[in-house]
Amino acid sequence: MRPNTPHAVFSPENAICHGGHFYATSTMQDTMFGIVHSFVGPMSLTNADKPTHGIVLRRIAGFYHDALVQQRLEDDGEPITVPQFNYLLFFYQSMILDTCRPSRISTPCSIYSRSATS
Amino acid sequence: MIMMNVLDLRTYDSANKEIRSKHDVNLIPAVERYEMAYARGRCWDILQWFFSVYEILDKIGNPIDGFKSVALFYLSQQASVIIEFKKRALKSGLDDNSHFTLKSLEKQMKNCFLNYSDVPEIRPPALDRDLTLSFPNPQRYGVRKLAVAKPYECK
Numbered sequence: 484m485r486p487n488t489p490h491a492v493f494s495p496e497n498a499i500c501h502g503g504h505f506y507a508t509s510t511m512q513d514t515m516f517g518i519v520h521s522f523v524g525p526m527s528l529t530n531a532d533k534p535t536h537g538i539v540l541r542r543i544a545g546f547y548h549d550a551l552v553q554q555r556l557e558d559d560g561e562p563i564t565v566p567q568f569n570y571l572l573f574f575y576q577s578m579i580l581d582t583c584r585p586s587r588i589s590t591p592c593s594i595y596s597r598s599a600t601s
Numbered sequence: 602m603i604m605m606n607v608l609d610l611r612t613y614d615s616a617n618k619e620i621r622s623k624h625d626v627n628l629i630p631a632v633e634r635y636e637m638a639y640a641r642g643r644c645w646d647i648l649q650w651f652f653s654v655y656e657i658l659d660k661i662g663n664p665i666d667g668f669k670s671v672a673l674f675y676l677s678q679q680a681s682v683i684i685e686f687k688k689r690a691l692k693s694g695l696d697d698n699s700h701f702t703l704k705s706l707e708k709q710m711k712n713c714f715l716n717y718s719d720v721p722e723i724r725p726p727a728l729d730r731d732l733t734l735s736f737p738n739p740q741r742y743g744v745r746k747l748a749v750a751k752p753y754e755c756k
Contacts, residue, residue: 519734522608523686524695537605537633541640544602548643552650 486510487517506539514540602644603676604683606637607709613701641713648672653753658743669719675736677721680710682734685725 484490492500506514518536521528549555550563557563606612611628620626629637649668657667665671688703689695707723714720726732 516734518605518608519683519686522610522683523690525610527695537609537637540602540605541636544640544644544647548647552643552646 486513487520504536504539506536506543508543511543603641603713604680604710605640606634607706607713608683609637610701612709613705645716649753653747653751655744655746658745660741662743664745671742673714673717673720676714677723678726678731679734680713680723681726682732684710684723685732688725 486506494500546563547565550565555563606629609629614628615626652668652672655667656664657671659665684703684706687701687706691701691703710723
């Protein structure tokens with residue numbers, strides 16, 4: 484499921500459920516909506532309290548800071564590979580909890596010629 | 602990310618209510634609070650970097666101060682909306698967290714912007730249609746990469 488997808492879990496008898504979360508830059512804004520919704524209505528949502536998500540998101544922020552602001556290099560001397568500009572905008576939006584779609588912003592382009600798609 | 606500790610319910614919780622009212626104590630471990638503060642600083646840094654490399658254009662193509670007119674304005678709007686969401690959730694019974702007060706939420710929001718005096722005042726949206734996390738009128742803006750990056754000051 485994408486982040487922030489309303490869902491319910493039914494089991495025919497008492498059960499212990501186990502799951503996980505995956506964070507992608509391209510869906511970061513939905514992740515942020517989910518965090519806001521969890522904050523606003525924690526008593527009416529399950530899985531609302533996930534202190535561990537902050538660690539992962541902080542690491543993603545650190546990755547972008549290293550790559551873009553500090554322009555650190557990989558061990559092999561090459562620039563750190565960053566997602567395409569569209570995905571950077573997604574990330575930029577997530578930092579300020581935006582919902583603006585990058586397609587509405589002009590001139591999408593890659594920052595580095597060596598770029599990944601995710 | 603900038604508001605991450607604001608959106609963490611542990612921020613408003615404490616084993617001892619009396620201590621919490623007098624001191625800035627909560628259930629987030631000290632190390633994690635430092636990590637949050639550091640990550641928040643890095644995100645502010647990325648925002649400043651973005652506007653030093655790219656410029657925001659208005660509808661007719663003139664450059665504007667993107668950091669102040671877009672980022673800070675928008676952050677303020679989002680803070681207002683989150684506070685209003687929470688206010689309505691508490692009123693409707695969607696949330697009955699006894700530790701939580703709107704005053705503490707507003708205080709935490711303001712703490713996010715301590716270093717930025719240009720942030721517009723955080724006040725409730727005037728109309729229900731403004732009660733959204735969406736960016737207002739994104740078609741009004743464009744982005745252009747600068748030929749020469751501007752220097753920026755990391756706070």
